[in-house]
Amino acid sequence: MVRTESYRSHNVVREDRPDGSIILTSGHELGEVADTTGDWLHRWAGEAPDRVFLAERSGPGWREESYSAVLEKVRAIAAALVGRGLNADTPILIMSGNGVDHGLLSLAAQYAGIPVVPVAEQYALIPGAHDRLRHVIDLVRPSLAYAVDAGEYAEAIALKELEGVEIVASRPGSSRATPFDDLLRGDAGIDVDAVHAGVGPDSVVKILMTSGSTSHPKGVPTTHRMMCVNQTQMADALPFLRERPPVIVDWLPWNHVFGGSHNFNMMLANGGSLYIDDGKPVKGRFERTLENLSMVTGTLAFNVPVGFSMLLGALRADDSLRRRFFADLDLVFYAGASLPQEVWEGFEQMAVEVKGSVPLMTSSWGLTETAPACLLQHEPTSRSGIVGVPLNGISVKLLPDEDMRCEVRVKGPNIMSGYIGDAGKAAGSFDEEGYFVTGDAMRFVDPERPEKGLRFDGRISEDFKLLTGTWVRAAALRLDLLSCLSPLAADLVITGHDRNEIGVLVFPDRQALADAGYAPEEAGGALTDPGLSAEIARRLAERARTATGSSTRVARALVMAEPASLGEGEMTAKGSLNARKVLTRRAALLDRLYDDDDPATIRIQGA
Numbered sequence: 001m002v003r004t005e006s007y008r009s010h011n012v013v014r015e016d017r018p019d020g021s022i023i024l025t026s027g028h029e030l031g032e033v034a035d036t037t038g039d040w041l042h043r044w045a046g047e048a049p050d051r052v053f054l055a056e057r058s059g060p061g062w063r064e065e066s067y068s069a070v071l072e073k074v075r076a077i078a079a080a081l082v083g084r085g086l087n088a089d090t091p092i093l094i095m096s097g098n099g100v101d102h103g104l105l106s107l108a109a110q111y112a113g114i115p116v117v118p119v120a121e122q123y124a125l126i127p128g129a130h131d132r133l134r135h136v137i138d139l140v141r142p143s144l145a146y147a148v149d150a151g152e153y154a155e156a157i158a159l160k161e162l163e164g165v166e167i168v169a170s171r172p173g174s175s176r177a178t179p180f181d182d183l184l185r186g187d188a189g190i191d192v193d194a195v196h197a198g199v200g201p202d203s204v205v206k207i208l209m210t211s212g213s214t215s216h217p218k219g220v221p222t223t224h225r226m227m228c229v230n231q232t233q234m235a236d237a238l239p240f241l242r243e244r245p246p247v248i249v250d251w252l253p254w255n256h257v258f259g260g261s262h263n264f265n266m267m268l269a270n271g272g273s274l275y276i277d278d279g280k281p282v283k284g285r286f287e288r289t290l291e292n293l294s295m296v297t298g299t300l301a302f303n304v305p306v307g308f309s310m311l312l313g314a315l316r317a318d319d320s321l322r323r324r325f326f327a328d329l330d331l332v333f334y335a336g337a338s339l340p341q342e343v344w345e346g347f348e349q350m351a352v353e354v355k356g357s358v359p360l361m362t363s364s365w366g367l368t369e370t371a372p373a374c375l376l377q378h379e380p381t382s383r384s385g386i387v388g389v390p391l392n393g394i395s396v397k398l399l400p401d402e403d404m405r406c407e408v409r410v411k412g413p414n415i416m417s418g419y420i421g422d423a424g425k426a427a428g429s430f431d432e433e434g435y436f437v438t439g440d441a442m443r444f445v446d447p448e449r450p451e452k453g454l455r456f457d458g459r460i461s462e463d464f465k466l467l468t469g470t471w472v473r474a475a476a477l478r479l480d481l482l483s484c485l486s487p488l489a490a491d492l493v494i495t496g497h498d499r500n501e502i503g504v505l506v507f508p509d510r511q512a513l514a515d516a517g518y519a520p521e522e523a524g525g526a527l528t529d530p531g532l533s534a535e536i537a538r539r540l541a542e543r544a545r546t547a548t549g550s551s552t553r554v555a556r557a558l559v560m561a562e563p564a565s566l567g568e569g570e571m572t573a574k575g576s577l578n579a580r581k582v583l584t585r586r587a588a589l590l591d592r593l594y595d596d597d598d599p600a601t602i603r604i605q606g607a
Contacts, residue, residue: 007360007379008237010389010451022398022406024450030392033232035201036224037268038111044271045071051245053267056100056276057292065100067271070107076186077108081144082195083187084166090143091115091207093136093165095124095156098254098276099148101170101180103264106254108183110206110224112192113199117142117207117219118255120573124156128567132217137161139219139421140207144168150175201225207420208257210368211572219420226371227261230414231269233391234262237378238360240330246272247298247328251280251289251307255573257372258335263302281307283511290314290321297324301359304336305343312346326354332361338385338456338479339363363387365456367438369429371414377453386445388453397435398442405457405473408442409435441475462579464497470551472496474579477552484543485536487512491564493579495590501555503593505582506536508559520559525589526600527559533602540604557602558593560586 011027034040044051049068056063065073086092092109094116096102102118109116117140123133124147133156142165147153150169157167157175169177186192199205201224209217235241246267252259267274275296279289281304289311303311315322332347344361351358360380365387366372374396377388390396393413398406415436418429429437439460445452458475465471474494481492481504490509496502513520513532520529540554547553564570569581583590592598 008239009379010453012389012450014450020400022400024390024396024398026390026392026394028236028392030229031232031236033225034228034269036110036196036199036203037107037205037227037265038196038199039228040265040268041067041071041074041107041111044268048245048271051271052273052275054100054103054274054276055296056098057278062275062295063100065104070104073104073184074108074111075192077104077183078112078195079186079188079190079192080183081108081114082112082190082192084144086112086114086143088113088115088204091117091140093140093142093145094118094255095121095133095145095153096148097121098251098259098278099170100276101148102146102254103274105146105168105180105183106206111199112195113203113205115140115204115207115221117209118260119209120253120255122566122573124153126566127155128565130156130159131567132569132573134159134161135216136209136219146180147177149173150177199224201228206261208260208368209255209573211256211576217573218422220368220416221418221420222261222371222416226414226416227265228269229393229412230261230371230373230391231265233393233414234266234373234376235270236392237376238331241266241270244299246270246300246330247275247296248272248300248302249275249277249289249292249296249298250302251277252302252304253573257366257368258302262366262372266300281310286310286314290318293325294321297327297329299328300331300333301325301329302333302335305334305339308332308334308339308347309343312343312350315350316346322350323354326351326359329355329359332359334363334384340483341384344384365440365442365454367440369416369436369438370410370412371416374410374412374414375454381453386453386455387442389451395435397431397433404443404447406442406444406454407437407460408440408454409437411435441473462494466496466502466550467498467500468550470549472502472551477502477554480543480552481540481554484539488516488532488536491577493577493582495583495593499594501594502550502553503556503558504554505586505589505593506557506559507564507577522561523600524592525561525586526592527561528600532559537602537604540602541606544604544606555604556593557604558589558600559602560589 013025013027015023045067050066052064053067053070054065106116119136123129144166146168149171151173167177170180172179203224204221206222207219250263254260277289277292279285348358362377364373365375374394375388377386395411397409400406441457441460442454443457458473462474478494489506491507493505518529518532520527544553
């Protein structure tokens with residue numbers, strides 16, 4: 001029931017090598033690629049000058065910036081930046097979240113060949129996370145820094161690492177910050193056309209920080225070529241992007257490659273409109289998302305699984321919003337984790353009821369280092385969890401084990417050449433054939449039919465062995481346990497390395513516990529509540545009856561009292577747990593988990 005013209009069929013070429021590796025490529029040719037993001041901006045300012053490109057909430061309505069207005073402001077800001085002496089060697093640190101001024105500054109820097117370094121706003125707003133901000137500043141040495149509100153970001157602006165760095169703020173107040181409006185005045189002494197002519201496909205225009213889930217965040221230099229190629233690859237696979245201008249209402253943060261490169265550039269490359277959602281899929285902020293969607297709905301819907309789960313409930317309760325949401329919808333795209341199948345089916349059913357057909361429901365796979373998309377499920381499927389086939393121009397190397405679980409490596413024009421300031425790390429990130437070693441694992445949906453695609457199967461580095469020698473695939477097990485313990489568990493960490501049994505450290509959803517009537521007490525960093533312990537034990541015991549062996553059977557659990565700390569590195573900026581850091585910082589709680597005499601330890605019958 002998906003429109004047949006809305007997607008391109010998979011075409012996969014498979015090569016089985018004598019060494020056991022498998023090479024997958026696309027049978028389709030790569031389309032025409034722009035040289036720079038400025039080419040897109042000039043195109044749409046000429047073809048659709050009055051069409052909205054960027055918009056953000058302003059009072060009861062929206063501040064909307066058309067393509068022609070954006071181009072004019074981008075050129076002025078670019079001149080102002082170059083007039084200050086900024087160039088390819090003087091990055092701009094962006095400490096604030098998504099916003100029109102953030103977008104204008106970023107595009108102006110790209111236009112002039114000046115790298116921008118957007119970081120998670122939590123790094124600046126949470127004093128405990130300032131060490132991460134300092135790490136980024138030390139790594140990139142910015143010559144200018146931007147914050148939307150100098151008062152709100154005052155503590156970060158005052159860091160000694162930013163002494164001597166010009167601070168620009170949209171709302172400078174009485175601080176030392178330069179008003180953003182000053183940049184809009186440009187610099188008459190700068191030949192902007194000549195500056196832009198010196199920018200090419202290999203110019204580094206963005207340094208994105210990795211999530212830091214296994215180490216300190218690394219700086220990924222992103223070029224115009226990487227971003228422009230990736231948009232061509234996706235539009236080749238999804239023809240509807242070129243058939244009509246896409247529209248999104250999107251909250252995904254621009255410091256992350258999903259929101260800031262994938263979604264932002266998809267609108268710019270295809271003449272679309274990006275309405276910045278200042279809500280978020282968390283309690284207290286999701287209501288703002290619903291308000292925004294009541295005003296504008298998109299043709300594409302991007303989100304993480306928890307966001308789609310919350311949205312599904314809201315759509316069920318609001319007939320008017322439901323009809324508006326699905327009216328022009330071409331795509332439902334999830335990333336970050338597998339979408340629960342019941343949520344997937346809920347959207348399918350709702351779409352059929354509203355419009356008689358289902359938008360393309362899909363996911364993709366890629367990394368910060370790959371700009372990001374390498375695999376995309378671009379033909380309809382009935383199941384969540386499939387990340388698809390190689391995009392045009394991508395070569396995927398799979399290294400299967402005896403169980404056909406494959407380590408995945410990739411090569412292509414959208415992949416970085418190395419990390420900023422860490423040549424040793426970069427050298428170890430590529431194999432002898434130049435494939436980027438991702439550390440991720442995949443499995444074929446159907447080993448005999450590669451065109452059916454691949455599904456993500458966790459991180460190789462997260463796997464561990466029990467004392468029995470049994471391998472535990474921690475990433476896949478974590479997703480299964482989150483489903484089993486939903487909504488009581490907000491997240492969890494799998495344990496058992498060099499132990500006899502698998503355990504789990506549970507980070508609870510405090511609101512879900514309260515809603516369920518639990519009132520746990522703290523006991524030395526753990527939470528105890530007889531009813532909660534019994535419920536967790538019951539669910540895990542029921543699951544244990546269908547477990548396939550010791551590699552998936554959980555024998556014990558402990559509920560954490562303290563949330564994961566961003567400042568201590570237990571949580572990344574995009575909300576993922578750093579399991580290694582959690583286990584190191586909470587070593588005493590890990591020992592308690594394996595102490596049968598500890599009253600906080602939950603033992604699972606039958607495990």
